[in-house]
Structures are given as C-alpha cells and as structure tokens.
Amino acid sequence: MGGARGGGWQLVLFALWLAWLTNFMVRSALSPGLIGIRADFGLSHGQGGLLASGFLVGYCAMLLPGGLLGDRVGRRRMVILASLGWTISALLIGLAPNYPALFVLMVGLGGVMGCFNGNDRSIVSTVTPRERMGLGQGLSYTGLGIGNGLGVILAGLMAAAWGWRSSFLVFGGTSLLSLLAIWRFIPEIRPGQAPPLRQVARQVLGSRDLWLLYTGGMPSVAVAWLLMTWAPTILLETTGVDLATASLFASGVGFAAVPALVVMGAVSDRFVRRGLGRKSVVAGGHLLLALALVLLALGVEQRWGAIAIATVMLLVSFCQWSPWAAAYALLADVVVAPTMGMAFGLGATVWAAGAISAPWLAGASRDLTGSFTAVFYALAALALAGAGLTAAIRPAFRLGPERRLGDSLEERQGAEYHGRQA
Secondary structure: OOOOOOOOHHHHHHHHHHHHHHHHHHHHOHHHHHHHHHHHHOOOHHHHHHHHHHHHHHHHHHHHHHHHHHHHHOHHHHHHHHHHHHHHHHHHHOOOOOHHHHHHHHHHHHHHHHHHHHHHHHHHHHHOOHHHHHHHHHHHHHHHHHHHHHHHHHHHHHHHHHOOHHHHHHHHHHOHHHHHHHHHHOOOOOOOOOOOHHHHHHHHHOOHHHHHHHHHHHHHHHHHHHHHHHHHHHHHHHHOOOHHHHHHHHOHHHHOHHHHHHHHHHHHHHHHHOOOOOHHHHHHHHHHHHHHHHHHHHHHHOOOOHHHHHHHHHHHHHHHHOOHHHHHHHHHHHOOHHHHHHHHHHHHHHHHHHHOOHHHHHHHHHHHHOOOHHHHHHHHHHHHHHHHHHHOOOOOOOOOOOOOOOOOOOOHHHHHHHHHHO
C-alpha cells in the first residue's frame, strides 16, 4: 500500500470496521439514555425522538458534501477529521447543560458522522478486490452492528448506575482508538484528475437505476433508526422489565447486523459469479422486512413477553440489515470511480432523509395513541413498496447482472490503486 502508513486491504477494512464500532457506540448511547434524558429535562416521547431526528438532520446534510469533498481533498483526510469530530462531540454531549444545547450537539454529531459515511464506502469500494466486494462491504460494515449492540448494553448499564451522561463520556474516549487505526492503516488514495462536477452530476442524477436503489432503501433505514432510538423504551413499556434488562434484550437489534451483512454479502458475491446480479438479494431483504414488521406490530399490540418481543426485534433487524452489503456492492459495481463520491454520498443522503422523521414520528405516535404499532404497520407497507422499486432495476424483474453506468468515464482511482499493489 502506498505511503509510509497503511497495510493490506484487510487492514484498511479493519480500520473502518473499528471506526464503525466506536461510531455506533456513541450513536447508540442515546437509545437507553433517553429514559434519563427525558426525566432530567422533562421531555415528552416526541421531544425525545426529536433528538434522534436532529442527529439525522445533521447527518443527512453532510453526506453528499462530505463525499464530494473526499473526491477532491482525499478520503483519508475526511475520515480522520470525522473520527476526531465525533470523539469531541461525544464528550461535549456528556456535559450538555440543557435540552437546546443537547439538541444542537446531536445535530453536530450527525454532521461529522455524515462526513465519515460519505467517504468510507468509497474507500472500501476502491481497495476491495471486485470478486470479494459483497463480503468486503459486509465485513467492514459489521462494526456498525457490533457497536450498536455493545453500545446499547453498556450504555444501559452505565445509565442505570451513573446516569446517561457517563456513556457519552466513556464512548467518546474509546473513539480515540478508531482515530489511531485510521491514521495508521488507511493510506492516501490519490483521487487523480476529477472530471467536471457537471459531468459527474449528470451521470449520477440522471440514472434511473440508482434512484430506484436509493428510494427502495429508504424504509429500511427508517426502521433501523426507529429501533436504535426506541427499542429499549418499547421493551420497558410493553413488558415492564427494568432499563438494564431492556437494554440487554434490545442489543440484539445491533448484533443481528453481523450475520445479515456477512452472509448476505457473500450470497450476493455468489450471485454475481453466476451472472445473476445483486438486486434480487436487496429486494428480497426489503420484502422480508415488511413481513417481520407486521409480526412485530402484532407482538407489541398483544403485549407478548419480553423474550418474544426481543426475538422478533432481532428478526426485524436481521431482515433490515440483510440487503445492505449487497446494496453497497451493487452501487460499487455499477458506478465508475470518478462518480463514487457523489453516488455514495447521494445514496446515503436519500436513505438518511427517509429516516429523519421516523424517530420523532414514532415518539409522537406513542404520545397520541399510547402505542408504537401504527408506525410499524406503515413502515411494513413502505418496505413492500421498496422491494418492488429495487426489483425494477434493469434488467427489471429479472435475475441478470445490473447495467454498468458511465463507461465513458475511466476508472482512474481504482485502476491507479490496484496498479500500485501489483
């Protein structure tokens, strides 16, 4: 790998895996912390959900600008700055004096994490061998699920023992590990001569297939954020378990991402080797999510026991995460290197935009109706529509390989990088 710093592509994936681990430990601290935050500041469920929506506003706002900046100033620099940013933000959140300050800090935390996500998938797409793209996207992304699971468990225990602030302070310090790994293992990947932004925008914004992939995935991301925000509260209010137990059960929402990403990423690689493309894996995941959400709505509505509801939440999370290694690999397959920053950044922006209102709407629905079930049914219908949109990617409703976009733009970044490794 070029430069004094860096290692093999596996070490690059490890550094990004660790970054996602610490990233999501910080994000997940809000979920069990909401119980104490609402009590400390006298908030309704809707106001509590607004904190997660505020995070997503900042996150969504910086995904595309972050990706475009990475195209021009270097992705290594962007992920280093982002990792430093969420480390500082987490520490400041742990010291927030009031609700307005906490809300502003959550928006800022979302912004720096958006810059990271606008660049990390492009790094994975550049360094990972094409024949292992689905597995590489899945493996590097599992840090997200493990970080979510560990974050919910540990934040729940710390919140029960020392208050909600303690988890943000501890996780902020832990994030220094990912900053160190990124600095050590991720090399400078020179972007080469970027084509005009107008040409890149025409290529990405004019792609019917990319827009189908983007809009089809919106309900899935909304489900992820709904569960990451409210899973402990749903278990606590529906089953009567204590906060530590609710957080332990809710951690399955994060851990389910690991087998879903790895297994389905590898399955999508096998599909590609057989000339079948990846969209069927993505669409199938959205379809299964719709069915699992209906089952969760029934469980909450009928007040099943804690173990039963936690098990269904785990199933919902598995279905929700199952399309994403394949979706990112599909995106990497069909776009060329000079368009990756915009293609990944725009996709992440659209997906996050679909999730912005989900935590708040779920909390507001709970305030109005006394239950979260209406949101589950609505998202099930949207996930079903998302499966149909994804299946319409060309060749529509067939198993053939997806069409590559922008063959007129040379794959300068990937070719240069792999040439240096030969």
